[in-house]
Amino acid sequence: MTAVFTRDGSALVCDFLGERLRVEPWGEDALRVRARPGQELVPPHVDALLPVDGQNAEITIDGETASITRGRLRAELWIKTRYGADVRRELMLRFVRADTGEELLCETRSHFAGPRPRNFKALASGSWKLEQQFKAYDGERLWGLGQPQHGRMDLKGVSTTLMQQNAHVVIPFVVSSRGYGFLWNNPAVGRAEFASNVTRWTADATNGLDYWITAGDTPREIVRSYITATGKSPDIPDWALGFWQCKLRYRTQDELLSVAREHKARGLPLSCIVIDFFAWSRQGEWKFDPKEWPDPKGLVDELGAMGIEVMVSIWPTVSAASDHYKHMTERGLIFTSERGSPVMIPFPDKDPFGPGFFTYYDAFNPEARDFHWKLVKENYVDNGFKNFWLDACEPEMRPAHPENVRTALGNGAEMLSGYPVLHEANYRQNLDALGHQDGVLLCRSAWAGSQQHGVILWSGDVWSDWDWFRAQLPAGLHAGMAGMGWWTTDIGGFYDGHGGSNAFRELLIRWFEFGVFSPICRLHGFRVPEGVPVPEDGEPVSYGQDTFNIFTSTGGPNEIWSFGEEVEAVLTDLLKVREALRPYLEEVFAHYTKTGDPVMAPLFYHFETDAGADGMSYMLGPDMLVAPVLNPGETTLRVMLPDGTDWVHVWSGETHGGGSQPLVDAPFGKPGVFVRADAIQRFTQAFPALLPPT
Numbered sequence: 001m002t003a004v005f006t007r008d009g010s011a012l013v014c015d016f017l018g019e020r021l022r023v024e025p026w027g028e029d030a031l032r033v034r035a036r037p038g039q040e041l042v043p044p045h046v047d048a049l050l051p052v053d054g055q056n057a058e059i060t061i062d063g064e065t066a067s068i069t070r071g072r073l074r075a076e077l078w079i080k081t082r083y084g085a086d087v088r089r090e091l092m093l094r095f096v097r098a099d100t101g102e103e104l105l106c107e108t109r110s111h112f113a114g115p116r117p118r119n120f121k122a123l124a125s126g127s128w129k130l131e132q133q134f135k136a137y138d139g140e141r142l143w144g145l146g147q148p149q150h151g152r153m154d155l156k157g158v159s160t161t162l163m164q165q166n167a168h169v170v171i172p173f174v175v176s177s178r179g180y181g182f183l184w185n186n187p188a189v190g191r192a193e194f195a196s197n198v199t200r201w202t203a204d205a206t207n208g209l210d211y212w213i214t215a216g217d218t219p220r221e222i223v224r225s226y227i228t229a230t231g232k233s234p235d236i237p238d239w240a241l242g243f244w245q246c247k248l249r250y251r252t253q254d255e256l257l258s259v260a261r262e263h264k265a266r267g268l269p270l271s272c273i274v275i276d277f278f279a280w281s282r283q284g285e286w287k288f289d290p291k292e293w294p295d296p297k298g299l300v301d302e303l304g305a306m307g308i309e310v311m312v313s314i315w316p317t318v319s320a321a322s323d324h325y326k327h328m329t330e331r332g333l334i335f336t337s338e339r340g341s342p343v344m345i346p347f348p349d350k351d352p353f354g355p356g357f358f359t360y361y362d363a364f365n366p367e368a369r370d371f372h373w374k375l376v377k378e379n380y381v382d383n384g385f386k387n388f389w390l391d392a393c394e395p396e397m398r399p400a401h402p403e404n405v406r407t408a409l410g411n412g413a414e415m416l417s418g419y420p421v422l423h424e425a426n427y428r429q430n431l432d433a434l435g436h437q438d439g440v441l442l443c444r445s446a447w448a449g450s451q452q453h454g455v456i457l458w459s460g461d462v463w464s465d466w467d468w469f470r471a472q473l474p475a476g477l478h479a480g481m482a483g484m485g486w487w488t489t490d491i492g493g494f495y496d497g498h499g500g501s502n503a504f505r506e507l508l509i510r511w512f513e514f515g516v517f518s519p520i521c522r523l524h525g526f527r528v529p530e531g532v533p534v535p536e537d538g539e540p541v542s543y544g545q546d547t548f549n550i551f552t553s554t555g556g557p558n559e560i561w562s563f564g565e566e567v568e569a570v571l572t573d574l575l576k577v578r579e580a581l582r583p584y585l586e587e588v589f590a591h592y593t594k595t596g597d598p599v600m601a602p603l604f605y606h607f608e609t610d611a612g613a614d615g616m617s618y619m620l621g622p623d624m625l626v627a628p629v630l631n632p633g634e635t636t637l638r639v640m641l642p643d644g645t646d647w648v649h650v651w652s653g654e655t656h657g658g659g660s661q662p663l664v665d666a667p668f669g670k671p672g673v674f675v676r677a678d679a680i681q682r683f684t685q686a687f688p689a690l691l692p693p694t
Contacts, residue, residue, distance in 0.1 A: 003061075004016055004063075004064055004066075004079060004091075005061045005064075005066040006061075007059055007061070008022070010024060010025055010055050010056055010057045010059075011023065011024035011025075011057075011068075012024070012057075012059050012061075012066055012067075012068040012075070012077070014066070014077060014091055015039065016079065016090075016091045017087065017089070017090065017091070018038065019035055019036070019037050019091070019118070019120075020035065020036060020038065020039055020040070020041060021033070021034070021035040021077075021091060021093075021118075021209075022034045022035070022041060023068050023075050023077070023093075024055065024057070024068075025052075025055035025056065025057040025068075025070040026049060026052055026055065026070075026212055026229065027052060027055075027070075027214065027225060027228060027229045028070070028071050028225065028228075029070060029071035029072045029073050029215045029216065029225060030070060030071075030073060030212060030213065030214035030215075030225060030229065031057075031068065031070055031073055031075055031095075031212070031213055031214075032049065032185075032210070032211070032212045033075070033093070033209065033210070033211050033212075033213070034208060034210045035118055035208060035209040036120075036208035036209065037120050037122075037128070041208060042126075042207050042208060044185065044186070044187075044207075044208070044210050045187060045207070045364070045409045045410065045414060045415045045418070046187040046364075046415055046421065046422065046447075047185065048183065048185050048230050048421075048447070048448035048449040049183075049185060049212060049229055049230060050229060050230065050231055055070070056070075057069060057070045058070075064078060064079040065077065065078040065079075066078075069098045071098065071215070072097055072098050072099055072216075073096075073097070073098060073104075073213065073214065073215040074095070074096050074097070074098040075093060075094070075095055076093070076094050076095075076096060077091060077092065077093050078091075078092055079091060079092075080092045082109075084112055084113060085109075085113050085114060086113050086114040087114070087116060090116055090117075092106075092107055092117065093106075093107050093117075094106035094107060095180065095213055095215075097179070097215055098215075102179075104176075104178055104179060104180040104213075104215060105134050105135070105176075105178070105180055105182070105213065106134060107132075107133065107134055107135075108133055108134060108135045108198065109133065110133060110197070110198050110200075115131060115133075117132065117133045117134075118130075118131075118209055119131040119132075119133075120209075123205055127205050127206065127207060127410075127411070127414065128205070128206060128207075129202070129203065129204055129205060129206075130186075130188075130190075130202060130203040130206050130209060131200060131201075131202045132200070132201045132202075132209060132211070133198055133199070133200050134198070134199040134200075135198070135199065136194070136195055136196055136197050136198050136199050137178060138196075139177075140156055140176055140177055140178050141154045141155075141156055141176070141177040142154065142155035142156050142174045142175065142176055142177070142194055143155060143174065143175050143219075143477070143478055143481040143602065144171070144173050144174040144175050144181075144478055144481040144482040145160065145170070145172065145173070145174050145192060145478060145482060146168075146169040146170045146171035146172070146446070146478065146482050146484075147167075147168070147169035147171075147446075147457060147459060147460075147475045147476075147478060147479040147482075147484070147487075148160060148168060148474070148475060148478055149168055149459075149460075149462070149468075149471050149475060150471070150474075151467075151470055151471040151474055152474060153474045153477070153602070153616075155174065155194050155478075156194050157194060157195070157196065158192075158193075158194055159192075159193040159194070159195070160191065160192055160193075161189075161190075161191055162188070162189060162190040162191055162192055162201075162202075162203075162417055163189045163190075163400065163402065163416070163417060164394035164395075164416065164417050164419065164420060164445045164447075165394055165396070165400070166392075166394065166396055166444065166460045166461055167444075167459055167460030167461060167462055168460075169444075169445050169446055169457060169460075169479070170417050170445075170447065171446060171447060171448050171450070171479070171482040171483065171484065172184035172185075172186070172192065172201075172417075172447075172448060173226055173230075173448055173482050173483065174192075174482075175219050175222050175223060175481050179215060179216060179217065179222075180213055180214065180215050180216070180222065181213065181214045181216065181222035181223070181225060181226050182211065182212070182213050183211060183212040183213075183226065183229070183448060184201050184211050185210040185211055185212055185448070186203050186209075186210055186211075187414070187415040187416070187417045187418030187447065188203035188204055188206045188413060188414050188415060188416075188417065189203070189204045189205075189402045189403075189413050189416055189417060190202040190203040190204050203414075204402070204403065204413040205403065205411055205414045206414055207410075207414065212229060214226065214229070219481070219604065219605050220597060220605060223481060223596055223597065223598070223605075224595055224596045224597070226483060226596070227451070227483055227595070227596025228596070230448055230449040230451070230452070230483065231449050231451065231452025232451070232593060232594070232596060233451045233454065233485060233486065233592060233593050233596075234437060234452075234454045234593065235589075235590065235593050236440070236454070236589045236593075237438040237440065238582070238586055239271045239272065239309050240271065240272070240309075240440055240456070240486075240520065241271075241520075241521075241582050241585045241586060241589065242269055242270070242271025242272070242521070242578070242579065242582060243268075243269050243270055243271055243272075243521050243522075243523075243575055243578060244271060244272040244273070244274060244311075244488075244520070244521065244522035244523065244524075245259065245260075245263065245270055245272070245273045245274070245523055245559065246273070246274035246276060246522060246523060246524040246558075247276070247523075247524060247525060247526075247527065247554075247555065247557070247558035247559075248276050248277075248494075248524070248525065248526040248527075248551070248554070248555050248558075249275075249276040249277060249278055249279075249554055249555075250273075250275060250276065250554075251292060251553065251554050252292045252293065253292065253293045253294060253295065253296075253299050256273060256275060256299070257299065257302060257303075259273065259559060260273050260303055260306060260308055261306075262559070262561075263308075263559075264306055266561070268560070268572065268575060269575055269576075269578070269579045270308055271308065271309060272308065272309040272310065272387070272522075273303065273308055273309075273310055274310075274311045274312075274313070274389060274442075274522075274524070275293075275310065275311065275313060275389075276313050276389070276524075277313045277315065277391060278350060278552055279292065279293055279312065279313065280314075280315075280350065281350060281351060282319045282321050282322045282323075282349055282350060282351050283315060283317040283318060283319040283322065283347075283349050283356075283358050284317060284318030284319050284322035284324055284325060284328070284361075285322050285323055285324065285375070286314060286372065286375040286376050286379055286380075287375065287378075287379035288379065289350060296380070296383040296384070296385070297383040297384050300383065300384035300385060301384065304384075309387060310385065310387065311387040311388065311389050311440070311442060312385055312387075312388060312389065313388075313389040313391050314376065314380070314388055314389065314390060314391070315391055315392045315393075316360050316361050316363065316372070316390075316392065316393055316395060316423060317345065317347070317358040317359070317360055317392065318334055318358060318359050318360065318361055319349050319356055319358050320342075320356075320357070320358075321349070321351060321352065321356070324371075324375075328361065328371065329342070331367065331371075332362070332365065332367075332368075332408065333361055333362055333365060333367060333371055334360065334361055334362055334368070335359050335360045335362055335395075335405050335406065335407060335412075336359075336406045337404050337405065337406060338404055338405075338406050340406075342359040343359050343360065343397060343404070343405050344358060344359055344397075345357070345358050345359075345360075345395075345396060345397050345398055346358075346398060348548060348551070348552045353552075355548070360395045360397075362407050362408050363419050363422040363423045363426065364407040364408045364409040364415065364418075364419070364422060365407070365408035368408070369422070369423075369426040372426070373426055373427070373430050376388075376427075377430070377434075381431075381434065381436070386431060386436040386438070386439035386440075387439055387440045387441075387442075388427060388439070388440075388441055388442070389442045389443075390420075390423060390424060390427065390441055390442065390443045390444070391443075391444050392444060393419065393420045393423050393424070393443055393444055393445050394419065394420065394444065394445045395416070395419050402416045417447055418447050419445075419447075420443060420445040420446050420447055420450065421446065421447040421448070421449055421450050421453070424441055424443055424446070424450055424453040424455050425453050427439075427441055427453070428441065428452075428453035428454055439454070440454060440456060441453065441454055441455050441456065442455075442456045442458060442488075443455050443456065443457055443458070444457075444458060444460055445457075446484060448482075448483070449483075450483075450484065451483045451484055451485065451486070451596075454486075455484070455486060456486040456487065456488055456520055457479055457486065457487050457488075458487070458488045458489060458490065458520075458522070459472055459476070459487075459488070459489040459490070460494075461490075461494040461495060461526075462489070462490060462493050462494055462495070463493050463494070463495045463496055464492055464493030464494070464495060464496045464497035464504060464507060464525065465493065465496070465507070466507060466630070466631065466632060468493055469493065469507060469510070469511055469514075469630065470616070470630045472489045472514070473514070473616050473618065473628065473630070474616075475489075476489065476518065476519075476600050476618075477598075477600060477601065477602050477618055480598030480599065480600050480601055481598060481601075481602070481605075483596065485519065485589070485592040485596070485597075485598050485599045485600075486519060486589075486599070487518070487519050487520065487599070487600060488515070488518060488520035488521070488522045489511075489514075489515065489518065489522075490522070490523075490524040490525055491508070491511050491512050491514075491515040491521070491523045491524065491525075492504075492507065492508040492511050492512070492523065492524075492525045492558075493507070493511065493525060494524065494525050494526055495525075496528070496541040497525050497526075497527050497528065498527070498532070498534055498535065498541055498556075499527050499528065499530070499557065499558075499562055499563050500528075500530070501534045501535070503537075503632070505563050505567050506632060507632070508563060508567065509567060509571070509668050509669065510628065510629045510630070510671070512570075512571055512574055513574060513628060513629065513669065513670075514628045514671070516574045516575075516577055516578045516581075517620050517624075517626045517628070518600060518620075519585075519589075519599040519600050519620075521578050523558060523559075523560070524558070525555070525558050526550075526551065526555045527555040527556030527557065527562075528541060528542075528543055528544070528555065528556050529543065529544055529550060529554075529555060529556045530556050530557065531544070532544035532556075543555075560572065560575070570668045570669040573669055574669055577686050577687075580685045580686035581683075581686050583682075583685075584621065584623075584624075584682050584686075585599075585621070587621070588620070588621035588622075591621075591622075599621065600618055600619070600620055601618060601619045602618060602619070603617065603618065603619060603625070603640075603642050605619065606619050606622055606642075607642035607643065607644055608642075608643070608644070609642045609643070615627075615640055616628065616630055617639060617640065617672070622676075623675055623676045623679040623683075624673065624674070624675050624676075624683070625639075625641065625642075625647065625672075625673070625674045625675070626671065626672065626673055627639045627671065627672030627673070627674075628671050628672070629666050629672070634666065635665065635666055635667060636663055636664065636665055636666055637663070637664055637666045637671075637672040638661055638662075638663050639661065639662060639664060639672045640661050641656055641657070641658055641659065641660050641662070641674060642658055642659070643658040643659045644658050645658050645676045645677060645678065646658060646676075646677035646678075647674040647675070647677060648674060648675055648676075648677050648680055648690060649662070649664055649673075649674055650673045650674065650683065650686075650687040650689060650690060651664075651665075651670045651673070651687065651689055652664070652665075652689055653689035653690055655677055656674070673687075675687075675690070
């Protein structure tokens with residue numbers, strides 16, 4: 001009789017009912033599971049996991065049961081008989097703590113008759129629609145999964161798409177309060193569902209099942225294990241921790257330089273100024289428009305003399321009017337539909353000016369990546385640019401039908417979620433090869449492992465209103481729990497901010513406060529042009545003319561002196577705080593590089609608090625607690641302080657015991673900020689109220 005279970009080196013393999021399943025050690029306290037109909041497993045199209053060598057595991061086989069143990073994690077496999085089922089006998093799998101026997105995660109069926117826990121529905125000979133079902137557990141809480149915009153601090157009860165979209169970033173790794181971390185190592189478009197009756201992961205099209213699971217006593221242990229498995233971040237250059245100025249858009253080299261010079265004339269700190277989109281000649285040529293940006297090298301040199309870094313926006317899009325379109329099409333360097341025609345996104349371009357239809361270079365094709373980088377190097381890097389804004393890198397397509405896309409590695413539904421990580425890796429590897437390890441990438445999307453490429457994730461084109469503002473806090477915390485320690489948001493929101501509106505000015509101040517106490521502090525937005533009347537309460541924002549023309553020309557001003565003297569005074573004081581915090585932030589970012597501990601983290605990451613009771617506050621590094629003002633008209637805050645240390649309110653200098661919930665004033669420029677009482681000396685330069693009385 002053929003054995004159900006066999007050993008293959010340090011791996012446990014099961015061949016049953018025409019399916020091969022392989023479980024193998026992949027890091028300390030971690031296992032990798034792969035499965036596929038047939039007798040051979042194939043390599044994944046895009047793999048988030050770093051290679052491992054010399055992994056040992058304890059394997060036991062006893063007839064129709066088996067187990068494999070790696071550190072504190074054990075996988076138990078058995079053949080289960082089900083009466084009344086469509087398939088009567090099937091392989092089941094569960095994960096337990098090896099030291100206690102406590103169940104962490106177990107496969108299940110949603111109905112005894114089917115579908116099976118690992119359900120492969122054939123699409124073609126080598127591709128399936130996949131559903132993987134696990135039990136749901138009462139009281140379980142989940143965090144991570146990238147950067148959502150649903151505003152929930154707990155993913156339990158959430159059903160969400162696994163498709164990259166503007167502001168919705170898919171990093172398919174979650175941390176469970178039950179003591180495990182789970183990576184869905186699959187770049188396919190699909191869904192993740194954390195319902196009360198079942199947990200389900202789906203891939204619309206895939207060549208096999210592939211996931212990784214780790215056990216840990218704390219969220220910190222779990223996140224660190226994930227970072228070790230998928231790659232640690234490089235060191236961030238110190239300048240990136242200062243203030244970034246940006247808007248949609250600076251139209252010319254002279255306009256950009258005038259803003260930088262004004263910052264210096266006013267004595268305002270400025271670390272980086274950003275050239276947003278439409279600075280190019282045509283999409284897909286990846287070079288400056290010489291009429292508007294005549295001397296890129298001179299621009300870099302002048303800004304450098306002022307101590308200011310510059311970043312330029314580059315899209316992966318290609319216009320049919322581009323000089324390279326014919327070559328890229330004939331060499332197969334762009335996306336096509338399954339019938340061969342180019343995949344398109346409608347968007348405006350410079351030449352010819354007006355709405356056009358663009359495709360994307362195929363980052364799944366090494367030749368396409370090389371071709372793209374060759375032009376980036378010639379036109380940007382050789383002129384002194386080393387910091388790049390990789391916008392629209394989801395990739396953003398309309399209509400968003402991934403199954404209609406053909407890439408160099410196969411159908412888009414199988415792999416499009418992995419596009420950003422390959423795009424980012426191409427930049428990082430080439431920058432490093434040229435000696436620009438300190439180059440920074442600002443990206444609108446990311447996938448598992450993106451953190452190792454020096455990527456700042458930003459939360460996309462969000463709206464300038466309070467609901468969207470509130471959603472940014474959980475978005476940043478989930479991103480951090482999914483490995484993205486370098487994170488930021490458009491201060492003030494991107495759409496519909498009217499600089500002459502008192503309501504928007506209040507929102508801007510509160511968002512700026514949040515930005516100052518975020519990992520990266522960056523002002524950006526598509527502001528309503530000057531001269532357009534402020535809308536009445538409840539009325540929609542108008543841009544005064546067709547938004548297409550403004551969007552491609554320039555919106556209203558977005559410098560800190562653009563919103564009146566009162567706002568300028570508050571923002572100026574906040575910039576001074578940010579500058580004074582940079583030594584502390586440098587230590588926090590260096591620690592993130594070594595460990596993976598998020599720069600911005602939920603309270604429970606650092607303290608034994610009730611993970612469901614943290615509210616809308618967070619830790620910025622290990623010693624600072626931040627409670628943003630998240631509602632209009634709010635001028636006081638009730639803040640829950642974790643046990644384990646005393647806390648000092650930075651604006652008043654008052655000390656509060658751990659476990660207390662003080663009510664503190666929060667006027668403009670002073671959100672709820674506390675520091676550990678035993679770490680006061682780290683913050684006296686930023687907060688004079690912490691200095692001892694003279």
